[in-house]
Amino acid sequence: MLKGKTALVTGSTSGIGLGMAMALARQGANVMLNGFGDVETARAEVSRLGTRVSYHGADMSKAIEIEAMVRACEAEFGSLDILVNNAGIQHVAKVEDFPVDRWDAIIAINLTSAFHTTRLALPGMKRRNWGRVLNIASVHGLVASAEKSAYVAAKHGIVGFTKTVALEAATTGVTVNAICPGWVLTPLVQKQVDARAAQAGISNDDAKRQLLAEKQPSLQFTTPEQLADLAVFLCSPAADNIRGVAWNVDGGWVAQ
Numbered sequence: 001m002l003k004g005k006t007a008l009v010t011g012s013t014s015g016i017g018l019g020m021a022m023a024l025a026r027q028g029a030n031v032m033l034n035g036f037g038d039v040e041t042a043r044a045e046v047s048r049l050g051t052r053v054s055y056h057g058a059d060m061s062k063a064i065e066i067e068a069m070v071r072a073c074e075a076e077f078g079s080l081d082i083l084v085n086n087a088g089i090q091h092v093a094k095v096e097d098f099p100v101d102r103w104d105a106i107i108a109i110n111l112t113s114a115f116h117t118t119r120l121a122l123p124g125m126k127r128r129n130w131g132r133v134l135n136i137a138s139v140h141g142l143v144a145s146a147e148k149s150a151y152v153a154a155k156h157g158i159v160g161f162t163k164t165v166a167l168e169a170a171t172t173g174v175t176v177n178a179i180c181p182g183w184v185l186t187p188l189v190q191k192q193v194d195a196r197a198a199q200a201g202i203s204n205d206d207a208k209r210q211l212l213a214e215k216q217p218s219l220q221f222t223t224p225e226q227l228a229d230l231a232v233f234l235c236s237p238a239a240d241n242i243r244g245v246a247w248n249v250d251g252g253w254v255a256q
Protein backbone atom coordinates (compact mmCIF):
# COMPACT_ATOMS: atom_id res chain seq x y z
CA MET A 1 0.00 0.00 0.00
CA LEU A 2 2.85 2.43 0.73
CA LYS A 3 5.29 1.42 -1.99
CA GLY A 4 7.19 4.46 -3.25
CA LYS A 5 6.47 6.48 -0.10
CA THR A 6 9.09 7.42 2.48
CA ALA A 7 8.50 7.47 6.22
CA LEU A 8 10.61 9.24 8.83
CA VAL A 9 9.94 7.86 12.31
CA THR A 10 11.60 9.76 15.14
CA GLY A 11 12.69 7.70 18.15
CA SER A 12 12.42 4.44 16.21
CA THR A 13 15.24 2.43 17.75
CA SER A 14 12.90 1.08 20.41
CA GLY A 15 9.32 0.55 21.57
CA ILE A 16 6.42 2.18 19.73
CA GLY A 17 8.60 3.93 17.12
CA LEU A 18 10.29 0.69 16.11
CA GLY A 19 6.85 -0.94 15.81
CA MET A 20 5.70 1.94 13.57
CA ALA A 21 8.82 1.70 11.38
CA MET A 22 8.35 -2.05 10.92
CA ALA A 23 4.65 -1.80 10.07
CA LEU A 24 5.24 0.99 7.53
CA ALA A 25 8.14 -0.96 5.98
CA ARG A 26 5.88 -4.04 5.74
CA GLN A 27 3.54 -1.88 3.64
CA GLY A 28 6.44 -1.11 1.30
CA ALA A 29 7.50 2.33 2.56
CA ASN A 30 11.17 3.30 2.67
CA VAL A 31 12.07 4.20 6.23
CA MET A 32 14.47 6.59 7.89
CA LEU A 33 15.10 5.56 11.48
CA ASN A 34 16.18 7.88 14.29
CA GLY A 35 16.96 7.52 17.98
CA PHE A 36 19.63 6.35 20.36
CA GLY A 37 20.64 3.01 21.86
CA ASP A 38 20.79 -0.20 19.86
CA VAL A 39 20.65 1.31 16.39
CA GLU A 40 22.09 -1.71 14.59
CA THR A 41 19.48 -4.16 15.90
CA ALA A 42 16.66 -1.80 14.94
CA ARG A 43 18.15 -1.27 11.53
CA ALA A 44 18.58 -5.01 10.96
CA GLU A 45 14.98 -5.75 12.02
CA VAL A 46 13.51 -3.18 9.63
CA SER A 47 15.92 -4.03 6.78
CA ARG A 48 14.73 -7.63 6.88
CA LEU A 49 11.35 -6.41 5.57
CA GLY A 50 12.86 -5.68 2.16
CA THR A 51 12.51 -1.90 1.79
CA ARG A 52 15.23 0.74 1.82
CA VAL A 53 16.21 1.68 5.35
CA SER A 54 18.37 4.53 6.51
CA TYR A 55 19.27 6.06 9.89
CA HIS A 56 19.91 9.58 11.14
CA GLY A 57 21.18 10.19 14.66
CA ALA A 58 19.65 13.67 15.14
CA ASP A 59 19.12 14.63 18.76
CA MET A 60 15.46 15.67 18.81
CA SER A 61 16.18 18.42 21.32
CA LYS A 62 18.35 20.24 18.75
CA ALA A 63 16.66 22.21 15.94
CA ILE A 64 19.75 22.26 13.76
CA GLU A 65 20.14 18.46 13.89
CA ILE A 66 16.42 17.97 13.17
CA GLU A 67 16.72 20.13 10.06
CA ALA A 68 19.75 18.14 8.89
CA MET A 69 17.76 14.91 9.35
CA VAL A 70 14.72 16.09 7.36
CA ARG A 71 16.97 17.35 4.55
CA ALA A 72 18.94 14.08 4.56
CA CYS A 73 15.71 12.09 4.29
CA GLU A 74 14.48 14.15 1.33
CA ALA A 75 17.88 13.98 -0.36
CA GLU A 76 18.31 10.24 0.09
CA PHE A 77 14.80 9.09 -0.80
CA GLY A 78 13.52 12.00 -2.91
CA SER A 79 10.62 12.83 -0.56
CA LEU A 80 9.32 12.65 2.99
CA ASP A 81 5.71 11.49 2.79
CA ILE A 82 4.92 10.04 6.22
CA LEU A 83 6.23 11.79 9.31
CA VAL A 84 5.80 9.98 12.61
CA ASN A 85 6.68 12.26 15.52
CA ASN A 86 7.31 9.65 18.16
CA ALA A 87 10.52 10.39 20.11
CA GLY A 88 9.73 10.98 23.73
CA ILE A 89 11.05 10.82 27.26
CA GLN A 90 9.46 10.86 30.69
CA HIS A 91 10.36 12.11 34.17
CA VAL A 92 8.20 11.65 37.23
CA ALA A 93 8.35 14.16 40.12
CA LYS A 94 6.13 16.64 41.93
CA VAL A 95 6.18 20.04 40.23
CA GLU A 96 8.06 21.75 43.08
CA ASP A 97 10.78 19.09 42.86
CA PHE A 98 10.83 18.86 39.06
CA PRO A 99 14.41 19.31 37.78
CA VAL A 100 14.48 22.31 35.44
CA ASP A 101 16.68 20.51 32.93
CA ARG A 102 14.18 17.58 32.76
CA TRP A 103 11.30 20.02 32.13
CA ASP A 104 13.25 21.65 29.30
CA ALA A 105 14.24 18.29 27.78
CA ILE A 106 10.69 16.90 27.87
CA ILE A 107 9.20 19.99 26.24
CA ALA A 108 11.97 20.01 23.61
CA ILE A 109 11.86 16.31 22.71
CA ASN A 110 8.14 15.54 23.21
CA LEU A 111 6.73 18.78 21.77
CA THR A 112 9.08 21.25 20.09
CA SER A 113 10.75 18.59 17.93
CA ALA A 114 7.39 17.94 16.25
CA PHE A 115 7.11 21.64 15.41
CA HIS A 116 10.49 21.50 13.68
CA THR A 117 9.96 18.25 11.75
CA THR A 118 6.47 19.35 10.69
CA ARG A 119 7.38 22.84 9.55
CA LEU A 120 10.23 21.38 7.50
CA ALA A 121 8.36 18.39 6.01
CA LEU A 122 5.03 20.08 5.25
CA PRO A 123 6.03 22.17 2.18
CA GLY A 124 7.15 19.04 0.27
CA MET A 125 4.02 17.13 1.29
CA LYS A 126 1.81 20.00 0.16
CA ARG A 127 3.70 20.27 -3.14
CA ARG A 128 3.08 16.58 -3.82
CA ASN A 129 -0.47 16.92 -2.44
CA TRP A 130 -0.09 13.82 -0.28
CA GLY A 131 1.26 13.42 3.22
CA ARG A 132 0.64 11.98 6.62
CA VAL A 133 1.77 13.49 9.91
CA LEU A 134 1.19 11.15 12.85
CA ASN A 135 1.94 12.55 16.26
CA ILE A 136 2.39 9.96 18.98
CA ALA A 137 0.82 11.83 21.87
CA SER A 138 -0.62 9.93 24.83
CA VAL A 139 -3.70 9.65 26.98
CA HIS A 140 -1.75 12.32 28.85
CA GLY A 141 -2.60 14.59 25.92
CA LEU A 142 -6.23 14.25 26.99
CA VAL A 143 -6.15 13.83 30.77
CA ALA A 144 -3.55 14.33 33.50
CA SER A 145 -1.77 12.24 36.11
CA ALA A 146 0.02 13.61 39.15
CA GLU A 147 3.81 14.02 39.05
CA LYS A 148 3.95 14.22 35.24
CA SER A 149 3.60 17.98 34.74
CA ALA A 150 6.12 18.34 31.91
CA TYR A 151 4.91 15.24 30.07
CA VAL A 152 1.23 16.18 30.41
CA ALA A 153 1.97 19.75 29.29
CA ALA A 154 3.94 18.51 26.27
CA LYS A 155 1.33 15.92 25.30
CA HIS A 156 -1.60 18.33 25.66
CA GLY A 157 0.53 20.70 23.57
CA ILE A 158 1.06 18.20 20.79
CA VAL A 159 -2.66 17.41 20.63
CA GLY A 160 -3.37 21.13 20.17
CA PHE A 161 -0.57 21.40 17.62
CA THR A 162 -2.04 18.43 15.72
CA LYS A 163 -5.44 20.14 15.44
CA THR A 164 -3.95 23.44 14.28
CA VAL A 165 -1.77 21.93 11.55
CA ALA A 166 -4.64 19.67 10.45
CA LEU A 167 -6.75 22.79 9.90
CA GLU A 168 -3.98 24.57 8.04
CA ALA A 169 -3.65 21.57 5.68
CA ALA A 170 -7.37 20.75 5.54
CA THR A 171 -7.87 21.47 1.84
CA THR A 172 -4.76 19.51 0.80
CA GLY A 173 -3.94 15.82 0.61
CA VAL A 174 -1.96 16.10 3.83
CA THR A 175 -3.64 14.81 6.99
CA VAL A 176 -2.39 15.39 10.51
CA ASN A 177 -3.55 13.24 13.42
CA ALA A 178 -2.48 12.14 16.87
CA ILE A 179 -2.46 8.69 18.43
CA CYS A 180 -2.95 8.63 22.19
CA PRO A 181 -1.80 5.36 23.78
CA GLY A 182 -2.45 4.35 27.35
CA TRP A 183 0.09 2.01 28.97
CA VAL A 184 2.36 0.22 26.49
CA LEU A 185 5.09 -1.97 27.97
CA THR A 186 8.17 -0.32 26.44
CA PRO A 187 11.46 0.71 28.11
CA LEU A 188 9.82 4.09 28.93
CA VAL A 189 7.14 2.36 31.03
CA GLN A 190 9.36 -0.46 32.31
CA LYS A 191 11.33 2.24 34.19
CA GLN A 192 8.13 3.30 35.96
CA VAL A 193 7.30 -0.35 36.74
CA ASP A 194 10.80 -0.85 38.19
CA ALA A 195 10.49 2.30 40.32
CA ARG A 196 7.11 1.17 41.67
CA ALA A 197 8.39 -2.34 42.45
CA ALA A 198 11.42 -0.95 44.29
CA GLN A 199 9.42 1.66 46.22
CA ALA A 200 6.63 -0.72 47.32
CA GLY A 201 8.89 -3.76 47.78
CA ILE A 202 6.75 -5.83 45.39
CA SER A 203 7.55 -8.02 42.40
CA ASN A 204 7.76 -6.67 38.87
CA ASP A 205 4.61 -8.56 37.89
CA ASP A 206 2.68 -7.12 40.84
CA ALA A 207 3.91 -3.63 39.96
CA LYS A 208 2.61 -4.11 36.40
CA ARG A 209 -0.77 -5.30 37.70
CA GLN A 210 -1.02 -2.27 40.04
CA LEU A 211 -0.05 0.15 37.28
CA LEU A 212 -2.76 -1.21 34.97
CA ALA A 213 -5.41 -1.47 37.69
CA GLU A 214 -5.06 2.24 38.57
CA LYS A 215 -5.78 3.59 35.07
CA GLN A 216 -6.40 1.03 32.35
CA PRO A 217 -9.72 -0.84 32.78
CA SER A 218 -8.86 -3.57 30.25
CA LEU A 219 -5.98 -4.56 32.57
CA GLN A 220 -3.93 -5.19 29.43
CA PHE A 221 -1.05 -3.27 27.93
CA THR A 222 -1.60 -1.89 24.42
CA THR A 223 1.08 -3.29 22.09
CA PRO A 224 3.31 -1.35 19.69
CA GLU A 225 1.92 -3.59 16.92
CA GLN A 226 -1.66 -2.46 17.65
CA LEU A 227 -0.59 1.19 17.49
CA ALA A 228 1.36 0.56 14.30
CA ASP A 229 -1.68 -1.02 12.64
CA LEU A 230 -3.66 2.13 13.49
CA ALA A 231 -0.87 4.20 11.92
CA VAL A 232 -1.07 2.09 8.74
CA PHE A 233 -4.84 2.65 8.66
CA LEU A 234 -4.32 6.41 9.04
CA CYS A 235 -2.00 6.23 6.01
CA SER A 236 -4.66 4.46 3.91
CA PRO A 237 -7.15 6.11 1.51
CA ALA A 238 -9.93 5.23 3.99
CA ALA A 239 -8.41 7.85 6.29
CA ASP A 240 -8.14 10.64 3.68
CA ASN A 241 -10.74 12.72 5.52
CA ILE A 242 -9.67 11.97 9.10
CA ARG A 243 -8.12 15.24 10.18
CA GLY A 244 -7.04 16.61 13.53
CA VAL A 245 -8.20 13.70 15.67
CA ALA A 246 -6.56 12.53 18.89
CA TRP A 247 -7.29 8.81 18.78
CA ASN A 248 -6.91 7.05 22.10
CA VAL A 249 -5.90 3.38 22.27
CA ASP A 250 -6.03 3.00 26.01
CA GLY A 251 -8.10 0.04 27.24
CA GLY A 252 -10.78 2.45 28.43
CA TRP A 253 -8.51 4.85 30.37
CA VAL A 254 -10.22 8.10 29.31
CA ALA A 255 -13.71 6.62 29.17
CA GLN A 256 -13.82 6.72 32.97
Ligand code: NAD
Nearest residue numbers: 011013014015016035036059060087088138183184186188
Ligand atom coordinates in the same frame (compact mmCIF):
# COMPACT_ATOMS: atom_id res chain seq x y z
P1 NAD B 1 10.99 4.19 24.33
O1 NAD B 1 11.80 4.69 25.47
O2 NAD B 1 10.92 2.71 24.07
O3 NAD B 1 11.44 4.87 22.96
C1 NAD B 1 11.74 6.22 22.88
C2 NAD B 1 12.51 6.48 21.61
O4 NAD B 1 12.85 7.86 21.56
C3 NAD B 1 13.84 5.70 21.54
O5 NAD B 1 14.10 5.31 20.22
C4 NAD B 1 14.85 6.76 22.00
O6 NAD B 1 16.17 6.49 21.52
C5 NAD B 1 14.24 7.99 21.35
N1 NAD B 1 14.73 9.23 21.91
C6 NAD B 1 14.73 9.63 23.21
N2 NAD B 1 15.32 10.84 23.31
C7 NAD B 1 15.67 11.21 22.06
C8 NAD B 1 16.32 12.35 21.50
N3 NAD B 1 16.73 13.37 22.26
N4 NAD B 1 16.53 12.37 20.17
C9 NAD B 1 16.15 11.34 19.38
N5 NAD B 1 15.55 10.24 19.85
C10 NAD B 1 15.31 10.19 21.16
O7 NAD B 1 9.54 4.79 24.57
P2 NAD B 1 8.10 4.47 23.95
O8 NAD B 1 7.25 4.05 25.08
O9 NAD B 1 8.20 3.63 22.73
O10 NAD B 1 7.65 5.95 23.60
C11 NAD B 1 7.47 6.42 22.28
C12 NAD B 1 6.46 7.55 22.28
O11 NAD B 1 5.20 7.05 22.72
C13 NAD B 1 6.83 8.70 23.22
O12 NAD B 1 6.50 9.93 22.64
C14 NAD B 1 5.93 8.43 24.44
O13 NAD B 1 5.64 9.59 25.14
C15 NAD B 1 4.70 7.87 23.75
N6 NAD B 1 3.84 7.08 24.64
C16 NAD B 1 4.28 5.96 25.26
C17 NAD B 1 3.40 5.26 26.09
C18 NAD B 1 3.82 4.00 26.79
O14 NAD B 1 3.01 3.52 27.62
N7 NAD B 1 4.97 3.43 26.53
C19 NAD B 1 2.12 5.72 26.29
C20 NAD B 1 1.71 6.87 25.65
C21 NAD B 1 2.59 7.55 24.81
